[in-house]
Each structure stands twice: as structure tokens, then as C-alpha cells.
Amino acid sequence: MPELPEVEMVRRTIAPHITGRVVEAVQVLWPGSLANMTPELLHTRLVGARFGAAYRRGKYLGLALGSGAYLVIHLRMTGRLTACPIDSTQERHLRVLIVLDNGTALHFVDQRKFGRIYWAADADEFGQIAHVGPEPLSDEFTPEVLAAALVGSKMKVKACLLDQNRIAGLGNIYADESLFRAGIHPERSASSLNEDEVKRLWQAIRASLQHAIEHGGTTLRDYVNGDGHSGDNQHFLLVYGRAGSNCPNCSSILARIKVAGRGTVFCPRCQK
DNA sequence: CGGGCCCCCTGGTGGC
């Protein structure tokens, strides 16, 4: 499941392939992948357009175009965005193909068809589509900002972390990893965290995300970066996917419960 | 505002 680190890796690896390149052809194999336009409209808008920089907002990718518009992509569960040679074999679950003028093509592959491609006419529309909370790796994200996202909420702290409007980019993996690093039980009421706990959680969120990026993202099944390479961070996860194994801190057996409808792994001893 | 549930989807898994 691509979360902030994985989307950031896609952004970094896809950018060199597309920036400055002109679209020669577009092929939509599954129209359902297009969120707010028809295949015809995408074709009209994209063919002849030139890609600029690649941006990320939360789990949204925004590929700028010379016209000032953005091609906005959300990978959801199983989406992949890769740059491939135009003569490469067509993989299963290919949904949208964008041929560029440098012998490469952007492949949007999505087994479960949850991923979506949006059209934004300008930066404002990109912001409306990717309307998410503060970026946890930005300088603006301080312990005070995190505290503001949690304060006064009756929600469980994990549910808060998963709420994209409160904090951008955390999904199930990094919510669990962050709460473990901070030593906070996922079912704690968000508003019950004291100043020290918020500070620890702030530090933990940034560390979980930063380490994941340094390890190229987490590949559990589908995730690959823009070059088609898997990440390594799955080998460094502390709790996610490790229910029944030993806690890396105290060797207790890691527990699995359901929080906010999501499978949740935590250490009953370390996370109070 | 928040909790719970459904839906979108497909492939993997476990029970029988």
C-alpha cells in the first residue's frame, strides 16, 4: 500500500523520466481509472503537452504540465506508476499508458482498480483534489502542529493518524510503526496524550517516514518505484505485519487488534 | 463531529 514514503519514492524516480518530455500518445485500457474525465478528454488534453516538475501532496502525485495543469495520481492500494521502454511487454493490469517523446512510456498499472487519475486545470485545483493536512516531513510540521491535529478529538489516536485531513500521508503501516516507536497504545484517545507523548509521537512519525524513504519504501506486494524497483523497508518494519512475533524492544508477543476498521499490530507491554 | 458500515476490486488464503 503506497503511503507517503512510497509515493515520495515514485515522485523522485519518475521525475527524471518525464520532466521536459512531450506526450506523443495516450491509451486508456480501463476508463474507470480516470476520476474526473473521459478517455477522450485525457487524450485531447495530454497529447502534445510537456511535463514539468513532479510534486507530492500526501499520497497524491501531481505531475505538472507546461499549460499550468496537473495530472494528479493516487495509487490507493495496488497502483504502480513506472517509466518503461516503449517496446517493453505489456504487464497484466495495465490501465493507462502515456507514451513520451524519449522512447519511454508511463505505465499506470493497478490490479484492484482502486487507483485514480485526476485532471487539475491549475495549482488551485490540484490543491482541492489533494486536500490533506500538514506534511509530516516539512519544516512546518512541529510538535505543536501535531498537538493541534489531536487536541479535542474523541477519536482513537490511530484513527487520527490515518485521517488525511489531520496529517498527510500516513497509512496503516506507518501509523502502527509510529505509535510503536512512540510507545503509545493505538486505542488511546487522541486528546489524552500529554505534551511529552505528543513530542514522542511527532519524533516517531518523522523517523518512521524518513527511514522508510532511506530504505526505498516498503514493498509488501505491489509497490515499486518509478524505475520498477522494489523497496527494502519491509525488512526494517518494527511491528507492522509481525503479529505473533517478538517485540523488538521487550520480546513480548506482538498483538493484533482492529482499530478504526484496520488491522493493527502493537506491543501490549511497550505501548500503554 | 464521529462511529460504523458499505462500496469499489482482485488475488491469496484457509476451511471443508
Add this chain to the structure above:
DNA sequence: TGCCACCAGGGGGCCC
């Protein structure tokens, strides 16, 4: 070996 119910889950929508 085969069939099938069930699960995973990001995000939007809906109801209460």
C-alpha cells in the same frame, strides 16, 4: 484437488 467464503485496505459516501 476443488470450491467458496472471507479478508485486505485508501478513501468517499451514507446513515444515525
